[in-house]
């Protein structure tokens with residue numbers, strides 16, 4: 108589960124496009140700033156086009172990887188650092204990023220503890236109530252490396268030396284923290300560090316300069332256990348060179364903080380097989396513990412969400428625009444349909460970044476088009492919290508909360524209808 112980090116496209120203002128409006132509204136129009144309702148998929152390509160290096164399959168270790176401390180020790184501003192095993196070009200590109208690095212600021216409050224979880228080793232547990240979007244952890248990873256290095260089959264000895272290099276370079280405290288992490292591969296791993304990396308590494312996507320994904324091992328985030336109804340999600344923030352973990356559902360004090368290790372769109376049986384094979388455990392989360400009939404319903408709900416996502420795309424306003432003009436369509440038709448989809452997500456406890464944004468976007472736009480500021484704000488607030496949870500930024504939702512009347516959707520349906528000629532008596 109890996110997302111690119113997005114540029115804030117929505118912070119900029121644009122000149123108002125005059126809506127189709129009755130004459131009296133037109134007369135009052137002045138040029139004003141229009142607030143945009145965010146409507147972009149949360150997925151995005153990396154800004155920086157990676158350079159393609161000719162890399163023979165399975166021959167990773169023979170190439171010239173460098174051991175680098177990033178962001179770069181600054182003795183005037185001591186901060187945690189990550190030991191990285193990356194290509195020289197990546198180091199150059201990262202250090203050349205404008206404004207890099209953004210200062211590392213730890214979360215204002217400690218919201219969790221790491222403690223034993225029955226049947227699941229250690230895990231992360233909330234020590235306070237946590238709201239959607241709240242920052243739970245911000246961490247500079249212990250180590251970062253190009254994926255696949257420990258398992259270079261053509262040069263197994265060299266692979267071991269390379270993998271252990273960044274671990275050797277860690278401080279004694281961090282090295283102990285690394286070796287204290289769980290190794291679900293046991294003797295099946297070619298060497299212990301490979302098993303620990305395999306069990307705990309988090310995908311952070313490609314770093315600038317090279318197209319292959321990198322993986323990070325973190326002291327605390329790597330302690331999060333799995334659930335098929337996760338209440339938290341992590342994302343990589345390149346500018347501060349840190350991994351953030353945020354809540355995607357309210358988490359009560361004492362509740363375990365859980366993420367997903369596997370694609371949640373897959374049916375129960377496939378999820379179980381993948382977790383067993385890659386992480387050596389049988390998932391007993393709420394969804395995986397459902398009786399057979401209920402479990403089939405859960406699979407069907409997930410399938411429905413996947414199918415619906417192929418038809419409903421963020422930023423596609425065709426349906427909304429047709430509804431705005433259609434006098435015969437009920438006011439709540441789009442809102443109710445979208446709420447049903449969100450209800451399926453609630454039942455599953457599964458908020459997938461590919462699925463929820465489009466429904467929030469449509470609900471907010473529909474309420475705006477109806478001139479219902481209160482409901483538009485309530486839903487835009489929820490969308491802001493979830494967007495922050497997945498990306499660390501609100502992407503412009505807070506502006507919609509603050510200025511619903513200044514959005515380009517405001518009152519569109521109401522105006523379209525009041526502009527209709529009266530039907531003859």
Ligand SMILES: C[S@@+](CC[C@H](N)C(=O)[O-])C[C@H]1O[C@@H](n2cnc3c(N)ncnc32)[C@H](O)[C@@H]1O
Nearest residue numbers: 227228229289291306307330331332333386388
């Ligand atoms: C990244 S580690 C998570 C932290 C780990 N529990 C520990 O003690 O350090 C992944 C391992 O945790 C265990 N684990 C994670 N989620 C689990 C779950 N839902 N049920 C049982 N074991 C789980 C498995 O042993 C898995 O290989």
